[in-house]
Amino acid sequence: MQAKKPLRIVTFNYIPMFYEFLADYIFQTHNQHVLAITTPGSKLRATPSYIEVVKAANHNVNMLITKQLETVTPIISAIKPDLILCLSFPHRIKAEIFTMPTYGAINIHPTVLPAYRGCNVMRQFYDNAPQFGATAHWINSDYDTGNILSSQSASMPDIINKGSIFPVWINLIRQAIAEGVEKAVSGDLGIVQDDSKASYAAPFTEEEICLDWQATKREIERKFTALSSFLDPAYPTVGAKAKLNGQLVKVRKLAVLDWPAAGHTPGEVLENGVGYSVIAVADGAVQIQIAE
Incomplete structure (x- = not known):
């Protein structure tokens, strides 16, 4: 039986732990991490933790730091990736990039979509939502709206603190990554999000x-x-x-x-x-x- 060909994967992150989730998955599944893209963000939304992403990267992984995705489009095109994985990235990934990979581009969002779209994912805990978790979905032209490949959730506990939610949340994110990639490679189109159930994770006032x-x-x-x-x-x-x-x-x-x-x-x-x-x-x- 012929061995499965490793996937050539490009990642997008600015949160170090989330970078490590993707890097760990790629390593453990014997795929190839061909490029890691991170960013310091913009004046309106600075992301200084990108420096820690650079420090966390394996020396065998090519790292690219950019403020303008347009400048990296030719590089991604030349790499010819099989898959893009995004987990924390402040810039919109446009169609000329997310349509490049053989199998497509996936975003992992740390809420149970379509609830709590947007960047303030801690709002699901502030609001005492019925459930929390993570969603892997196809990237499309708008934030957090693509078809769902994997939805992982747990009931919100009665007592909400770091000890009660974080270990569970980490496992749910990892599960969403694994199932999302599996379904993407199998050609799954995903489930259309129900916009009538959507909510926005607005910044705290x-x-x-x-x-x-x-x-x-x-x-x-x-x-x-x-x-x-x-x-x-x-x-x-x-x-x-x-x-x-x-x-x-x-x-x-x-x-x-x-x-x-x-x-x-x-x-x-x-x-x-x-x-x-x-x-x-x-x-x-x-x-x-x-x-x-």
Whole structure:
């Protein structure tokens, strides 16, 4: 039996961990990572973590850094890739590029499409969506709208923090990559997205960034997680703010406490220690550390 010919794959990333997901998949499936493309972004949307992508790249992988995809089109054409894989890229990949590969071009989006199209994927946790996950879809002329090749999801847990969501989310993203490639190579056209169920992952507003001590401790923990963390620490987050003694402060860390709610007013400072404060909330208390 003749061995399967390795796929020649070009990747697009600016988030280091997401680059590693694709690079790991290519290596583990014995395919060829012929080119990795990254970008510092633009003035309106800078992506400084691209530097970490460059550092993470295997020395055997050709790396290209660009602000203008038009300049790399001839290079991709000359490479004649079998497949393009994109997982975090701020620039629109146009038809002259996504139609080049033998099998096409796939984007992996870290939500369950058509819900939460757009770049602020942490909004699915902020909003306490029914489910979270990842979708592999064909790239087309608009962001996050192509036919779905793989949809991987899990029910949103009752407690939303890094420990409860990130390990599951990582596995779902990896599964979407693997199944998406398998279906693409088999010639699967994918499932058309239902635009009537679409939503947009809009950036957080200034009001949303400010934690509300009138909320429950689990709601506050959930929103703090969405505002202040991401799978990859290299990815900048907007961060959470809150009122402390009448002043708006940046919240660096937050922990839910087993503290009785009776007799306390939400927002009341119950305890101050070295580097931390305990704040009353609707059903108990949370402990916070503020950024200097």
